[in-house]
Amino acid sequence: xxxxxxxxxxxxxxxxxxxxxxxxxxxxxxxxxxxxxxxxxxxxxxxxxxxxxxxxxxxxxxxxxxxxxxxxxxxxxxxxxxxxxxxxxxxxxxxxxxxxxxxxxxxxxxxxxxxxxxxxxxxxxxxxxxxxxxxxxxxxxxxxxxxxxxxxxxxxxxxxxxxxxxxxxxxxxxxxxxxxxxxxxxxxxxxxxxxxxxxxxxxxxxxxxxxxxxxxxxxxxxxxxxxxxxxxxxxxxxxxxxxxxxxxxxxxxxxxxxxxxxxxxxxxxxxxxxxxxxxxxxxxxxxxxxxxxxxxxxxxxxxxxxxxxxxxxxxxxxxxxxxxxxxxxxxxxxxxxxxxxx
Amino acid sequence: xxxxxxxxxxxxxxxxxxxxxxxxxxxxxxxxxxxxxxxxxxxxxxxxxxxxxxxxxxxxxxxxxxxxxxxxxxxxxxxxxxxxxxxxxxxxxxxxxxxxxxxxxxxxxxxxxxxxxxxxxxxxxxxxxxxxxxxxxxxxxxxxxxxxxxxxxxxxxxxxxxxxxxxxxxxxxxxxxxxxxxxxxxxxxxxxxxxxxxxxxxxxxxxxxxxxxxxxxxxxxxxxxxxxxxxxxxxxxxxxxxxxxxxxxxxxxx
Numbered sequence: 001x002x003x004x005x006x007x008x009x010x011x012x013x014x015x016x017x018x019x020x021x022x023x024x025x026x027x028x029x030x031x032x033x034x035x036x037x038x039x040x041x042x043x044x045x046x047x048x049x050x051x052x053x054x055x056x057x058x059x060x061x062x063x064x065x066x067x068x069x070x071x072x073x074x075x076x077x078x079x080x081x082x083x084x085x086x087x088x089x090x091x092x093x094x095x096x097x098x099x100x101x102x103x104x105x106x107x108x109x110x111x112x113x114x115x116x117x118x119x120x121x122x123x124x125x126x127x128x129x130x131x132x133x134x135x136x137x138x139x140x141x142x143x144x145x146x147x148x149x150x151x152x153x154x155x156x157x158x159x160x161x162x163x164x165x166x167x168x169x170x171x172x173x174x175x176x177x178x179x180x181x182x183x184x185x186x187x188x189x190x191x192x193x194x195x196x197x198x199x200x201x202x203x204x205x206x207x208x209x210x211x212x213x214x215x216x217x218x219x220x221x222x223x224x225x226x227x228x229x230x231x232x233x234x235x236x237x238x239x240x241x242x243x244x245x246x247x248x249x250x251x252x253x254x255x256x257x258x259x260x261x262x263x264x265x266x267x268x269x270x271x272x273x274x275x276x277x278x279x280x281x282x283x284x285x286x287x288x289x290x291x292x293x294x295x296x297x298x299x300x301x302x303x304x305x306x307x308x309x310x311x312x313x314x315x316x317x318x319x320x321x322x323x324x325x326x327x328x329x330x331x332x333x334x335x336x337x338x339x340x341x342x
Numbered sequence: 343x344x345x346x347x348x349x350x351x352x353x354x355x356x357x358x359x360x361x362x363x364x365x366x367x368x369x370x371x372x373x374x375x376x377x378x379x380x381x382x383x384x385x386x387x388x389x390x391x392x393x394x395x396x397x398x399x400x401x402x403x404x405x406x407x408x409x410x411x412x413x414x415x416x417x418x419x420x421x422x423x424x425x426x427x428x429x430x431x432x433x434x435x436x437x438x439x440x441x442x443x444x445x446x447x448x449x450x451x452x453x454x455x456x457x458x459x460x461x462x463x464x465x466x467x468x469x470x471x472x473x474x475x476x477x478x479x480x481x482x483x484x485x486x487x488x489x490x491x492x493x494x495x496x497x498x499x500x501x502x503x504x505x506x507x508x509x510x511x512x513x514x515x516x517x518x519x520x521x522x523x524x525x526x527x528x529x530x531x532x533x534x535x536x537x538x539x540x541x542x543x544x545x546x547x548x549x550x551x552x553x554x555x556x557x558x559x560x561x562x563x564x565x566x567x568x569x570x571x572x573x574x575x576x577x578x579x580x581x582x583x584x585x586x587x588x589x590x591x592x593x594x595x596x
Contacts (some may be wrong), residue, residue: 047362048362048363098552101552199396200393201394248392248393248394248395249394250392251393254545289363291397292363292365292366293362293364294363296480
């Protein structure tokens with residue numbers, strides 16, 4: 001979120017300084033423990049319609065950013081699939097009618113044969129589902145690395161290993177009590193927020209990264225099992241991210257055996273060849289969320305906080321970054337999004 | 343509704359999982375004037391802060407921790423002990439399931455866990471099937487509240503064996519009986535109260551509906567409606583026709 005806000009300001013000709021607690025250049029925050037799925041339709045399964053409205057043009061916004069960065073970044077817009085076991089057809093029917101109702105669309109349930117036309121490696125004959133062709137995905141590591149590189153190449157300061165201890169309006173105070181004054185201070189520090197911490201809660205997520213070069217799944221696939229949901233998000237070079245857990249706890253401890261078993265077991269239900277995949281990384285992190293699970297932009301004079309993107313970080317950060325910039329430079333709030341501003 | 347030493351004015355206990363957001367859950371509590379909510383702590387690391395629990399605590403509802411998903415009595419006992427530390431309550435909704443697929447409560451392991459927990463001072467609300475023997479066993483070891491299923495958890499199939507639930511009601515008039523699991527529709531709620539149950543516990547029917555707050559409003563109205571209808575005196579079910587208008591002397595009847 002912070003990098004994108006910085007990028008937007010920089011593109012408009014402003015000077016930006018980023019303060020990052022971690023040593024860098026690689027980061028270990030929740031942006032790096034994400035699958036980067038840009039799936040506004042799929043989010044309607046569990047989320048408020050507002051998430052869909054905010055994120056529906058996310059792939060277009062990212063497309064512009066990536067074009068501008070002129071770097072090779074894994075970004076695909078081949079759509080995504082939501083699958084369900086034929087035995088639980090009522091579940092997928094219910095999702096379908098909910099999404100059609102909310103988006104005024106006319107999606108229909110695809111047969112197993114049609115699913116296999118899209119993704120031949122899905123080998124269960126019992127899976128049926130929905131296809132949302134406008135959805136996409138982005139490689140989180142690649143976009144973060146390239147945004148940092150862009151900022152550094154364009155004379156921005158990125159002060160790694162520099163912890164901000166206090167923010168007062170447009171001033172920040174560092175660990176050595178140094179005070180720096182800016183035109184605006186924008187805090188995008190998630191759960192580490194200095195001024196909003198008491199309103200935020202942590203929601204733990206776990207991701208298992210596997211490599212399986214022989215599997216050729218090309219788009220994100222979600223298994224909508226009511227007990228063992230899972231998503232599989234493909235990356236380059238046969239790498240897949242497997243995740244979906246959402247646990248209400250500020251718990252940064254490693255992946256539990258139960259979560260691991262459930263996620264991997266569900267991945268095999270989609271494609272049996274995952275049983276021979278190799279686990280290369282298990283990661284956990286906590287996502288910041290407000291009680292309504294919607295993002296918020298909080299404004300106090302020249303201090304602005306953008307936070308609470310929950311599990312929609314990559315889906316919503318381009319639009320939230322634009323809203324922050326619009327407010328700072330034009331003193332303009334989007335009247336239709338009053339629930340975002342505080 | 344009497345839950346051990348706690349007297350509740352409302353007859354609904356709300357489950358806390360699967361809502362689109364905590365805010366919507368809190369709104370549902372408010373709409374229903376709910377006084378007790380059940381919370382699962384199984385995947386929680388007790389050493390960590392839990393903002394979600396803090397939000398629930400602020401509602402002033404009584405918290406009924408549960409042992410959802412526990413497959414053994416040992417696991418359930420450990421979970422109950424952890425919940426007592428976190429929520430400072432002796433209440434525990436005891437769920438010990440036979441398997442991960444049907445989530446059917448295990449009679450053997452539920453009895454075993456309940457015996458130990460009662461000795462440790464817990465006030466146990468066991469989740470049981472509609473089997474009379476299961477309920478009898480729980481009553482005989484000292485449970486004052488029993489929560490038989492209507493049907494499987496999350497199935498939304500309602501009261502699959504109302505006769506069995508009625509038998510439990512008839513045999514244990516002194517106990518607080520709560521239908522737990524299987525409620526999917528407002529009609530199921532009404533049926534549970536009409537057969538004499540004291541309360542219902544539900545989660546998915548509310549949290550997974552498209553508009554949980556709207557469902558909560560409907561739920562509140564239905565409880566009021568069914569309570570009024572019961573107070574008004576329901577006619578007994580009969581196996582024969584009973585005309586409301588006398589047919590004697592009707593002219594021209596062939």
